[in-house]
Amino acid sequence: MAAVVGLQSLQHNNDSQKMKNLAHKIYVTAFCLLALVAVSNTADAQKKRTSKKSTKRTTTKPKAKTTAPKTDYNTQAPAVTETTPVATPPVNAQTTLPKDSLPTDSLPPMDGFFKSEMFNNAKAYNYPAISSRDARFYKRIWRDIDVNDPKNALFNVPGATLAEIVLEGLRTGKITAYEPSATNNDSTFAKRINVLNALSRFQDSTMVDQFDANGNKIGSKMVLNDFNPASITKFRTKEDIYFDKKRSMVVTRIIGIAPLKAISAGGSIVGEAPVFWLYFPQCRDFFATKDVSDPDRNLYDTSLDDIFLQKRYTSTIVRETGSNTQRTTAQIASATGVLPGATAADVINGEQDKTAKSKSIESKIQNFKAKTWSYDIQKTPTAAEKKAAEKAQKEAEKAQKAAEKAASKPAKTPTTTTPTKN
Numbered sequence: 066m067a068a069v070v071g072l073q074s075l076q077h078n079n080d081s082q083k084m085k086n087l088a089h090k091i092y093v094t095a096f097c098l099l100a101l102v103a104v105s106n107t108a109d110a111q112k113k114r115t116s117k118k119s120t121k122r123t124t125t126k127p128k129a130k131t132t133a134p135k136t137d138y139n140t141q142a143p144a145v146t147e148t149t150p151v152a153t154p155p156v157n158a159q160t161t162l163p164k165d166s167l168p169t170d171s172l173p174p175m176d177g178f179f180k181s182e183m184f185n186n187a188k189a190y191n192y193p194a195i196s197s198r199d200a201r202f203y204k205r206i207w208r209d210i211d212v213n214d215p216k217n218a219l220f221n222v223p224g225a226t227l228a229e230i231v232l233e234g235l236r237t238g239k240i241t242a243y244e245p246s247a248t249n250n251d252s253t254f255a256k257r258i259n260v261l262n263a264l265s266r267f268q269d270s271t272m273v274d275q276f277d278a279n280g281n282k283i284g285s286k287m288v289l290n291d292f293n294p295a296s297i298t299k300f301r302t303k304e305d306i307y308f309d310k311k312r313s314m315v316v317t318r319i320i321g322i323a324p325l326k327a328i329s330a331g332g333s334i335v336g337e338a339p340v341f342w343l344y345f346p347q348c349r350d351f352f353a354t355k356d357v358s359d360p361d362r363n364l365y366d367t368s369l370d371d372i373f374l375q376k377r378y379t380s381t382i383v384r385e386t387g388s389n390t391q392r393t394t395a396q397i398a399s400a401t402g403v404l405p406g407a408t409a410a411d412v413i414n415g416e417q418d419k420t421a422k423s424k425s426i427e428s429k430i431q432n433f434k435a436k437t438w439s440y441d442i443q444k445t446p447t448a449a450e451k452k453a454a455e456k457a458q459k460e461a462e463k464a465q466k467a468a469e470k471a472a473s474k475p476a477k478t479p480t481t482t483t484p485t486k487n
Contacts, residue, residue: 184356189349189370192318199311203433206426208380209325209337210300216379219357219364219372220300228267228297228324230355230369231343235263239351242341245323253303253321253342266326266340267297299325299337302345302380306430308437315434319345319373345373382423 212220212227220227234240242263244256273288303321308314323339352369359367372378446454 183366184354184368187353187368189353193312195309195316196311199309201308201310202305203308203315204306204430205386206304206306206382206430207384208302208304209383210302210378210380211298212300213298214379219359219362220378222357225355225357226297227300227369230352231324232264232267234348234351235260240343240348242343243321245339245342254344258341263341267324297324297326297340301325301337301339301383303342306433313437315437317376321345322348381420382426383419385426 210217210220231240235242238260242258242260243254244258246253246255272285274282275284275286277283301323302319303323305318305320307316307318309316321342322345323342325337326340327334328336328338349370352373355369357367357369357372358364
């Protein structure tokens with residue numbers, strides 16, 4: 066009985082071992098099948114890619130197939146057509162472009178070996194805040210800046226003159242032009258003018274004759290000449306000078322700036338008049354983007370706005386608050402001595418009068434600034450200093466009394482004795 070049981074257990078162990086071996090074989094076979102499927106899919110995808118590439122190559126560059134024509138003895142032979150060869154220009158031949166076409170730049174040009182972008186997005190810094198309670202208005206003045214003066218060479222750089230910068234600001238809409246007052250009063254920014262009107266005021270006009278087809282004169286018309294920046298030689302600034310009690314300093318602020326145009330009378334230039342006015346606080350952001358650095362003048366990272374705020378230019382005062390506000394052309398001519406029959410002495414006297422008036426106004430401003438800072442220091446003396454002062458005063462009084470007493474006594478005459486003879 067025990068032997069039978071042992072045989073049965075042995076047979077059971079053999080069966081379980083066979084089942085394990087069979088399951089292992091099934092797992093291995095399934096893994097191999099999956100690997101084969103993955104490899105076949107990869108191969109199919111690779112074949113599709115290569116087939117697409119080959120089709121693209123064949124479509125872009127097809128190969129010419131030569132097929133021999135089939136001869137049919139019952140039909141007529143086709144006519145042979147001769148193809149004329151296309152003439153291809155030689156490689157070195159120059160192709161002519163139409164006159165109205167422009168060649169394309171292979172590389173955009175740049176004026177310089179590099180382009181500084183430091184001032185592209187520059188903004189002018191704000192003025193310190195001022196309250197009406199802290200400002201004591203002193204004077205309003207007008208100054209003329211002569212760009213032909215060597216000290217104002219920064220305003221007269223070829224290609225970047227102050228007149229050209231103003232024109233650029235007008236064309237781009239960065240600054241606005243205002244109508245100058247006819248009476249030269251303080252309503253400077255009352256009326257705006259459009260860009261075309263402002264630009265046309267910079268240009269001179271010329272009378273041009275008109276002719277018909279036969280060469281006969283039929284009339285004439287005014288034609289605007291091209292703008293010449295050299296024609297604008299002066300600019301006028303309008304400034305306010307006030308005392309800031311909060312900061313305890315005299316401040317000068319530019320309110321407006323205007324290009325000047327010459328006034329002629331009798332064929333002679335007798336003065337200048339503003340073409341239009343620009344509001345300087347509005348111009349500051351545009352001027353801050355203009356680089357005027359000049360190593361020869363020790364100017365580095367300096368903008369046009371810095372030049373105006375730091376007063377790095379020379380100017381002449383031509384008017385102050387309270388002066389005559391209405392002057393005709395004849396009055397200007399008489400002041401400068403440019404009148405029919407005027408002598409050279411009259412011209413010299415007129416210029417000397419303007420220079421003396423300008424210096425007088427400038428001295429008033431400097432005196433006002435000097436008086437602002439003039440003050441006396443009152444020092445409280447110590448006890449020792451008081452005692453020394455009293456002692457010195459008493460000694461001075463005693464010396465004075467002694468001098469007065471000596472002066473009041475009459476001078477004694479000396480007595481002389483005569484010798485007697487025996």
